Every structure is written in structure tokens, then in C-alpha cells.
Amino acid sequence: MKIEKFKDNGRYDSYMNLDEGWLDRRVFWEQSIYEREMEQIFARCWLFVAHDSQVPNPGDFLTTYMGEDGVIVCRQKDNSVKVFLNSCPHRGNKVSFADAGNTRRFVCNYHGWGFGTDGALMGMHEEYCYDAGDIDKSQWGLKQVAKVGNYKGLIFATFDEEAPSLENYLGDFRWYLDMLLDNEEGGTELIGGCIKSVIGANWKFGVENFIGDAYHAGWTHDSGARAMNNGQPFPAIDMKNSYHASVNGHGWEFGTEGMGDLVLLGRPKVLEYYNKIRPKMAERLGEMRSKIFGSVASASIFPNVSFLPGISTFRQWMPKGPTQFELRTWVIVNKNMPDDIKEEITKGVMQTFGPGGAFEMDDGENWENCTLTNRGVVTRREKLHYRSGISRRIEHPELPGIVYQGQYNDANQRNMYQRWLDLMHAESWKDVPEQYSPRLNGKETMGPKAGFKAG
Amino acid sequence: MNLELIKTIEQTLYREARLLDQERYKEWVGMLTEDIHYHMPGIETRYRRDKTEQVHDLSRMAFYNDNLEDLKKRLRRLESGTAWSEDPATRYTHMITNIEVVPTEKEDEVLVYSNFLAYRNRNEKDQDTLIGNREDIWRKTAEGYKLTKRMIILKQNVLLSKNLNVYL
Numbered sequence: 001m002k003i004e005k006f007k008d009n010g011r012y013d014s015y016m017n018l019d020e021g022w023l024d025r026r027v028f029w030e031q032s033i034y035e036r037e038m039e040q041i042f043a044r045c046w047l048f049v050a051h052d053s054q055v056p057n058p059g060d061f062l063t064t065y066m067g068e069d070g071v072i073v074c075r076q077k078d079n080s081v082k083v084f085l086n087s088c089p090h091r092g093n094k095v096s097f098a099d100a101g102n103t104r105r106f107v108c109n110y111h112g113w114g115f116g117t118d119g120a121l122m123g124m125h126e127e128y129c130y131d132a133g134d135i136d137k138s139q140w141g142l143k144q145v146a147k148v149g150n151y152k153g154l155i156f157a158t159f160d161e162e163a164p165s166l167e168n169y170l171g172d173f174r175w176y177l178d179m180l181l182d183n184e185e186g187g188t189e190l191i192g193g194c195i196k197s198v199i200g201a202n203w204k205f206g207v208e209n210f211i212g213d214a215y216h217a218g219w220t221h222d223s224g225a226r227a228m229n230n231g232q233p234f235p236a237i238d239m240k241n242s243y244h245a246s247v248n249g250h251g252w253e254f255g256t257e258g259m260g261d262l263v264l265l266g267r268p269k270v271l272e273y274y275n276k277i278r279p280k281m282a283e284r285l286g287e288m289r290s291k292i293f294g295s296v297a298s299a300s301i302f303p304n305v306s307f308l309p310g311i312s313t314f315r316q317w318m319p320k321g322p323t324q325f326e327l328r329t330w331v332i333v334n335k336n337m338p339d340d341i342k343e344e345i346t347k348g349v350m351q352t353f354g355p356g357g358a359f360e361m362d363d364g365e366n367w368e369n370c371t372l373t374n375r376g377v378v379t380r381r382e383k384l385h386y387r388s389g390i391s392r393r394i395e396h397p398e399l400p401g402i403v404y405q406g407q408y409n410d411a412n413q414r415n416m417y418q419r420w421l422d423l424m425h426a427e428s429w430k431d432v433p434e435q436y437s438p439r440l441n442g443k444e445t446m447g448p449k450a451g452f453k454a455g
Numbered sequence: 456m457n458l459e460l461i462k463t464i465e466q467t468l469y470r471e472a473r474l475l476d477q478e479r480y481k482e483w484v485g486m487l488t489e490d491i492h493y494h495m496p497g498i499e500t501r502y503r504r505d506k507t508e509q510v511h512d513l514s515r516m517a518f519y520n521d522n523l524e525d526l527k528k529r530l531r532r533l534e535s536g537t538a539w540s541e542d543p544a545t546r547y548t549h550m551i552t553n554i555e556v557v558p559t560e561k562e563d564e565v566l567v568y569s570n571f572l573a574y575r576n577r578n579e580k581d582q583d584t585l586i587g588n589r590e591d592i593w594r595k596t597a598e599g600y601k602l603t604k605r606m607i608i609l610k611q612n613v614l615l616s617k618n619l620n621v622y623l
Contacts, residue, residue: 097500097502098499098500098501098502098505099499099500099501099612100499100501101501101502101505101507102505191514191515191516192507192512192514192515192516193496193497193498193499193509193515193516193517194497194499194516195497195516195518195614196497196612196613196614197613197614197616197617197618198613198614198615198616198617199617200617220539222535222537223532223533223535223536223537223538223539224532226531226532226535226537227528227529227530227531227532227535228528231531231535266528326613329516330516331516339514342514343513343514346514346516346520347520347521347525350516350517350518350519350520351521351525351528351529354518354619355518355614355616355617355618355619356518356519356529356618356619356620358528358529358531358532360618361532361538361540361618361619361620362538362539362540364540364617364618365539365540365617365618366540368617
């Protein structure tokens with residue numbers, strides 16, 4: 001048997017073949033690949049950092065991570081949002097230890113360097129220790145990200161000046177995102193607080209699970225489905241009228257039956273509520289999107305945000321080395337919903353997709369073992385199978401993106417890893433190839449005709 | 456506070472812990488009143504000056520914010536026989552300490568403070584330890600004292616575990 005030693009030369013073509021449909025397990029294991037992901041993906045892509053509703057007032061801030069870089073997200077007096085490193089430029093200490101709060105300044109505990117809510121250096125303790133010419137304060141503020149953007153309440157940031165606009169980064173995926181973010185007048189908000197937990201798995205397992213893995217649901221979550229829906233198994237999948245759609249590495253898998261995820265939430269009042277607003281939703285988003293919303297569905301925004309439209313869990317997978325991630329869980333609701341519906345949804349999410357949730361409990365253990373079996377040097381060199389539904393690509397008149405028929409499919413996962421591969425190899429954003437030519441460039445994403453194929 | 460009552464409450468708490476260790480959830484549910492509120496808030500790290508109500512505001516994120524029906528629903532997962540991550544079984548030990556029994560305005564209810572250490576171990580070497588405080592209301596009934604309210608304060612900011620397949 002030929003023993004092939006792992007050598008990381010920055011080229012990963014031999015570690016996956018997405019036309020054949022397989023991945024080498026070392027992409028989930030090797031430290032050097034992980035470090036390259038931090039440089040090539042997390043230091044360049046647009047990353048979700050906050051929802052508008054988490055920082056509503058000037059001085060409101062929260063701390064989070066972009067890759068493994070700790071950042072502060074802070075609302076400014078002019079209502080804009082700034083994002084800067086949570087690390088003092090003097091010796092590197094953190095300048096905030098809170099998850100969230102409201103402040104007038106960030107002060108380092110070490111030498112008392114103080115920064116405004118915009119990250120600018122204002123002054124320091126015993127300032128007389130610096131002689132004229134020692135420090136130009138305007139040059140020593142907290143390091144700002146390159147760009148901050150907002151799509152319908154979701155705030156994103158990127159460290160890369162050359163990154164495409166957020167609009168182009170999301171591209172036609174906005175057509176799908178509108179189902180989550182704009183299905184009712186007033187938009188969305190996150191419920192207060194955040195639940196954080198640690199899973200000993202590679203971050204990509206979480207993202208790929210939500211991007212397209214409807215397939216695991218009926219088996220992994222048989223017990224959860226029965227718990228939440230009066231002993232009934234996971235709803236049957238209609239392979240003809242369900243799809244995978246992928247854009248720029250983002251992906252949404254979905255049915256068109258309108259109620260699967262809403263039933264699995266286990267809160268009949270919430271299903272009732274959505275059925276009541278569905279005709280209005282159809283006016284806002286068109287018939288097709290009003291039928292997709294609430295169906296068995298899951299989605300991820302590349303690289304590390306996922307959600308379940310209908311079940312209303314919204315989450316981010318924070319990489320912490322190749323074999324661990326921190327999972328942050330929120331609940332996303334429509335701002336104009338009555339309080340009792342928001343409460344029902346919040347309880348429902350924590351009973352399904354919190355750490356104690358009937359569904360989530362069976363996921364973590366799978367992903368941990370998918371990762372940790374690769375400790376074995378022989379196991380690690382084996383391929384993983386990603387070929388399901390490889391010949392089911394279709395062109396759909398109403399659905400933008402790279403579309404595959406049948407919700408049980410590895411298509412979105414393959415497209416996500418294609419994007420991963422393209423970014424890992426690209427010297428700059430100019431080298432990242434387009435997977436698909438967008439329908440919505442410069443066009444309105446809302447309304448019944450949005451997203452239709454031209455002509 | 457009479458010693459006999461304190462002893463009775465202590466024994467009730469130990470019995471509850473033993474039922475949870477042995478996954479005897481039907482009997483555990485039998486120790487809860489119909490109007491149980493079982494709450495474990497998710498608590499963010501915030502500065503001392505920050506007065507955000509993180510414990511008692513029930514509209515915020517919580518690991519548990521359950522009534523009896525909600526708890527039964529969670530437990531139904533284990534009855535399905537397909538809760539794969541519970542088979543082989545997780546091994547549990549609940550240690551309950553620092554029990555204080557305090558009278559309330561209601562004659563049939565006592566306020567009970569306690570601390571817990573819950574240890575879990577499963578498969579080869581998965582393990583974790585959850586430590587925190589509890590604030591309970593126990594109500595006297597014909598079938599002995601029953602739990603009617605529990606507030607659990609876990610001392611971790613990031614839950615250092617992949618799940619919470621455990622009641623505290």
C-alpha cells in the first residue's frame with residue numbers, strides 16, 4: 001500500500017473532486033489547512049457580526065469573532081456601525097470583556113489607553129510619559145475592518161478592502177434571504193441574549209449540514225420529530241417539488257409544501273400565525289416564495305452562518321481550531337409579531353435547536369465523531385462520499401441560483417466546497433471564479449416577479 | 456424551621472437526584488406539580504454597571520423555560536427508541552449540596568436553595584461537569600413535597616458541552 005504523506009503546498013485539488021463527488025477527510029483535520037482557511041476565507045469573506053436589533057442605540061456594542069479575530073461591533077452617534085479589533089494597539093490586551101452592553105469608551109485594563117466608541121485613541125493614563133513625537137494618536141486607534149455592510153438588518157463585515165460589495169457577495173441568494181428577513185412588514189429582530197456552546201467538531205460540518213443536508217433529518221432526528229409532533233415521524237419528502245439552490249457558496253434546501261418546519265417547531269399557534277399572514281407574504285414575495293417559507297428547509301450563508309426559516313433558529317459556527325467550534329444560537333422573529341407569538345417561537349426554538357433541544361442533541365455527537373475518527377492516520381486518508389443527486393441539476397424559471405431537483409441531495413454541499421476550494425486557491429478576489437451568472441444584478445429582490453429567468 | 460421538615464426536604468432532593476441519575480424520568484415528572492416552571496436562563500457576561508435583567512426576564516434566551524407540557528415533550532424524545540445519542544446510555548451523577556430551607560408566605564410551600572454538581576460521562580471518554588445554584592419552591596401535597604418552581608443558574612458563559620441532555 002502506497003503511503004501518501006500529507007504535504008500542504010496550498011493546493012487542494014487533490015483533496016476533493018466535486019465532479020466525481022468526494023472529499024478527502026484531511027480538509028476536516030489538518031492544522032495547516034485550518035490556518036489557511038483563516039487567511040483565505042475568514043480574513044477575506046463578508047462575515048456576519050450582528051443583527052441591527054442587538055445594537056439599537058448609540059454606544060450599544062457587542063463582542064464577537066471574525067474567524068479567530070476578536071472584534072467589537074458598536075453603534076455610532078450617526079446610527080452607522082463600526083467594527084474594530086478588540087485588541088489594544090499598545091500591548092495587545094482586550095479592551096472589552098463583556099459579551100454586550102452600552103458604553104462611552106473602551107479602556108484597556110493594562111495601561112489605561114482609552115478609545116472612543118468609534119475605536120479612535122482618545123488618551124491614556126499618565127499621558128506625560130510620551131514626549132512630543134512619541135505617538136501620533138490619530139494613527140493608534142483600534143484597527144478597523146475594511147468594510148461594514150447591512151442586508152435587511154444583518155450586519156456583515158470584511159477585513160478585505162478588495163472584497164466585492166455585500167450585494168454582489170450575497171448575489172441572487174438575496175432572493176432566498178428575503179424569505180427570512182422580509183416576509184412581513186417591519187423586518188426582523190433577534191430575541192435578547194445568546195446561547196453559546198462548544199462542539200468538538202470541524203466548523204464545516206455544521207455549515208454543510210444546514211446548507212443542504214435534509215437527508216440526515218429523517219434518520220438522525222427521528223426521535224426529535226416524534227417528540228415535537230405527537231409521535232409522528234419526520235414529514236415525507238416530495239423529491240419532485242423540493243430543491244437545492246446555491247449561489248456563491250451560500251445554499252438553501254427546501255420543500256414547497258409550506259409547513260414542514262413550522263410543524264416541527266411544535267407550536268401550533270405559530271403555524272396558525274404564518275398561515276394567516278401567508279396571503280400578504282405572497283403579495284410581498286410572490287406565490288413561490290410564500291409556499292417555500294415554512295417548508296422543511298435549512299440554509300447557510302458562506303462561510304459560517306446558518307438558519308432554519310420557519311423554525312427560526314439563527315446561528316453562527318465560530319471556528320476554534322480544526323476540531324472545535326463555538327456555536328452561537330439566537331432566535332429570529334418578525335419585529336411586528338405580537339409578543340405571545342415571539343414567546344412561542346423562542347420556547348419552540350430552545351426545545352428543538354438549543355443545546356437541550358430535541359433535534360440539536362443528536363447533531364453534535366454525529367459531527368464530533370465525523371471529525372475525531374480522523375485521528376487515525378489511515379482513516380484520515382479515506383474519501384467521503386458527496387455524490388448524491390449529482391445528475392439532477394435543472395434550470396428553473398422561477399428559482400435563481402444553481403438549482404437541483406430533490407431536497408435529498410449533496411448539491412449545495414458540493415457547491416459550498418467548490419467555493420471553499422476557489423477561495424483557498426485565489427490570490428485575490430479577482431481570481432475567484434463566478435459559479436453562475438446572476439439574474440438579480442441591480443434589480444429589486446422583492447415582489448412576485450423578482451428572480452424570474454429573463455425572456 | 457423544624458428539623459424534621461428540613462430532613463424531609465433534603466431527602467426529597469436526594470431522591471430526585473437519584474431518579475435523574477437513573478433516568479427514571481416518569482417518576483421524576485411525578486415529583487413535579489401541574490404548574491411547574493422550570494427555568495435556566497442564558498446569562499451573558501456584562502459589566503457590573505449594566506443593569507440588564509438577565510435572570511428574571513422570561514422573554515430572553517433560556518436553555519430551559521418550560522412548563523410541564525414542555526418538559527414532557529422533551530422527554531418524549533427518549534421514549535421513541537431512536538434517540539441515537541442516548542444509546543449507549545450516558546452515565547450521570549447529580550450531587551446536591553448547600554441545602555437551605557426557608558419558609559414562605561404560603562403555609563404549604565417552602566423556598567429551597569441548593570447547589571448542584573452534575574457529572575456526565577459517555578462512550579469512551581466524553582465527559583463534562585455542570586455546576587451551579589438552584590432556587591426552588593416545593594409544595595406539600597398528599598403525595599409528599601412536589602417541585603413547583605425551579606430556577607437554575609449555571610456558572611458557564613459558553614456552555615462547555617455539546618448538549619444538555621440532562622436535567623439539573
